[in-house]
Amino acid sequence: MGVGSPSPHRNWVQNPPPNPGKEAHQRETYQAFDHLQQLFHDHCNALVAKQPANDLEVIRRAPATRTVGKSWRKRGPRRRGLRCASGIQRFSWTHVEVALRMLRREARLRREYLYRKAREEAERTAQERKDKVRRALEENRLIPTELRREALALQGSLEFDDAGGEGVTNHVDDEYRWAGVEDPKVMITTSRDPSSRLKMFAKELKLVFPGAQRMNRGRHEVGALVRACKANGVTDLLVVHEHRGTPVGLIVSHLPFGPTAYFTLCNVVMRHDIPDLGTASEAKPHLIMHGFSSRLGKRVSDILRYLFPVPKDDSRRVITFANQDDYISFRHHVYKKTNHRNVELTEVGPRFELKLYMIRLGTLEQEATADVEWRWHPYTNTAHKRVFLSAE
CATH class of the missing domain: 3.40.50.10480 (Brix domain)
Structure with missing residues (x-):
């Protein structure tokens, strides 16, 4: 290596080799940060919607600039708050955590509701198939074509069914439970x-x-x-x-x-x-x-x-x-x-x-x-x- 040749270590520091794992991790980090920022803004809007009109004003300040040496650098945006009759309420990451918990709870309740709906629909479909087989046996008619392969299994399950339990629990109990x-x-x-x-x-x-x-x-x-x-x-x-x-x-x-x-x-x-x-x-x-x-x-x-x-x-x-x-x-x-x-x-x-x-x-x-x-x-x-x- 000559006197004027650059150091290989210096080249590696200036131009590091690509690291796909690190880039993917950084990309996921940026996406998560953007998601948290969106949740933060949604939570702010929800808080604004809860307050009475003419009593609350959202403060949005534009990013300011300052002189550092001979160059201009942008200062980050100032903190966002709410101006109301009681003063200024500042937001912190605690509000983001509250918003995340609210969204997780709403998503969980929605999943549980959809799961109950899916189970109810499956049970209703199975009951309709058994009712078709029961009516065919009672009226001495041919079993429907689409049910002939499983007719014996459906007939066996009819022995455990009793009358009087139709329509006891359905999705109305979940949607209109406080009616x-x-x-x-x-x-x-x-x-x-x-x-x-x-x-x-x-x-x-x-x-x-x-x-x-x-x-x-x-x-x-x-x-x-x-x-x-x-x-x-x-x-x-x-x-x-x-x-x-x-x-x-x-x-x-x-x-x-x-x-x-x-x-x-x-x-x-x-x-x-x-x-x-x-x-x-x-x-x-x-x-x-x-x-x-x-x-x-x-x-x-x-x-x-x-x-x-x-x-x-x-x-x-x-x-x-x-x-x-x-x-x-x-x-x-x-x-x-x-x-x-x-x-x-x-x-x-x-x-x-x-x-x-x-x-x-x-x-x-x-x-x-x-x-x-x-x-x-x-x-x-x-x-x-x-x-x-x-x-x-």
């Missing part, structure tokens, strides 16, 4: 940039559901709406859509895990269209559910009736959901007794028709990932002949 114990908390909002008629319709829906609250949509995203509703204990989120000023869609999303039902609105008549109606009663109404005899019909009936609290016996307010040919007619009345035999009905409004076209198992922001429980297929050859909400 009848605690009053539902309903939040009503609209699509973005609503017209004046859609705002009127949202106000009238607020009068339909006792204790409901209406929220202006503004520029809020669906995910932010759902997170704010979960943080404030909202049980159901209703979103109304329109087309050229006419309400055409209603989404009912049950929180925190679902389901989410999608309805089409038609023949909408609002209270604002009828003069001299007076004030609407806000008492807890009695419900009339008519024509929901199929399994899907009972599912839709549960989604709709659990939006209302338990009424008192002396309530004079009645709300009707009447199904006919899969069109659900909504009517709102109050009644009074004229004598010991006759009752006088007065329609309060609004009135409209609902047409179900989809049910998803998740909440509203999980539209891209949630499983579809049921979907209406209008372009099949027998779509105009079939009814789904009634067994007739």
